[in-house]
Amino acid sequence: MGKTYGYARVSTKNQRLDRQIRNIEDYCKDRKIEKIYKEKYTGTKMGRLQFQKLLAAVSSGDTIIFDSVSRMSRSADEGYTLYMQLLQEGIDLIFIKEPHINTSYYKQMQAKKMKIASTGKESTDRLISAIVDAITEFQNEETKEKIRIAFEQSEKEVQDLHIRISEGIKTTQRLNESLPEEQRKQIGQKxxxxxxxxxxxxxxxxxxxxxxxxxxxxxxxxxxxxxxxxxxxxxxxxxxxxxxxxx
Structure with a gap:
């Protein structure tokens, strides 16, 4: 059996890793954790020192556990690309908060293929086999799309939050203009x-x-x-x- 690793990340030096680490440890009560790589990093790029060390340490049959898909990447394109790359290398990925995109789920979908008894007619069996292959391919593509959507949603949540904050500030500024000076809210620093x-x-x-x-x-x-x-x-x-x- 392969080794199990964890990865926890926060975006600033002042944020705490405790919750993510606790969630990973609780998830692994019945298995040994080789190491939990911890990172305090700002940004969405893949140039994270501890994450790169983790990628260098894992090999086929190993497992990486994340608290959430956003800990792996908030960039949809980079996250999806890396997910598929690790999957092809035989590395299992577990997302505690998004179990529907764990690599085990993807592999199950790939393995699902309808078993149909032979009819005895070669032409009919070939037709049925082609239909089953098409259905299997459709299921695989559908699963890939779910994975991509999970990374896109993670990236969008951050962008939406920034937009809402910006809009809130602009709304306050606009409303202030219609109020008497003594009733205006302070936007800048006093x-x-x-x-x-x-x-x-x-x-x-x-x-x-x-x-x-x-x-x-x-x-x-x-x-x-x-x-x-x-x-x-x-x-x-x-x-x-x-x-x-x-x-």
Whole structure:
């Protein structure tokens, strides 16, 4: 039996890997994990040092476990290409949150072929065989499309979040123009106020949507794990959001 490896990645140095590592370890309760490669990396390109070390270490029969497809790649084209390459090399891929695109599922679809008893007539058997082959090929292509869609969806979620944030800022700016000066919301930085970065805006939007203290129904601990930020940063952002609502 081949070896099992894990891979966990976050996009910034301040994010935590704990949740991903715990999910991989929980998934592997009945099997030995050779090593979990850990990476703090910004960007979507494949030039990740630990990931490259992992790819160099695996061989046919080995398994790589990811918490999510987005940990392998947020770029649809690169992710799909690498997936098919590793599949051809005999390496199994497991995505805890997207089991429907595990390589085991793909292999099952490839292996599924209708068994039809011979009719005794060569011409009829050839026709039936051709039909079965066409159906099998269709199933294979359909499975490939599911894999591509999973990577495309991961990439689109990030792009959509950035668009929503940009649109929200523009909407606030437009509404401000119609309000008296004393009622306008602060978009830029005031002297002595909290500096807003692109990262803080994204994280705050997540907190506002998920926290039971705002528009969601989730607990603080759950949100900290999902957003992959420290407790101190989370409560800092939450305090700032509460202050904004009370002004």
């Amino acid at each position: 002297k002595g106020s909290t500096f807003q970065t692109k990262k803080s805006i994204i994280k705050k939007e997540g907190i506002r949507k998920m926290s039971k203290d705002f528009d969601g129904d989730m607990k603080d601990k759950e949100i900290i794990e999902i957003l992959e930020i420290s407790r101190n940063t989370y409560y800092k952002y939450k305090k700032e959001l509460l202050m904004e609502e009370n002004t």
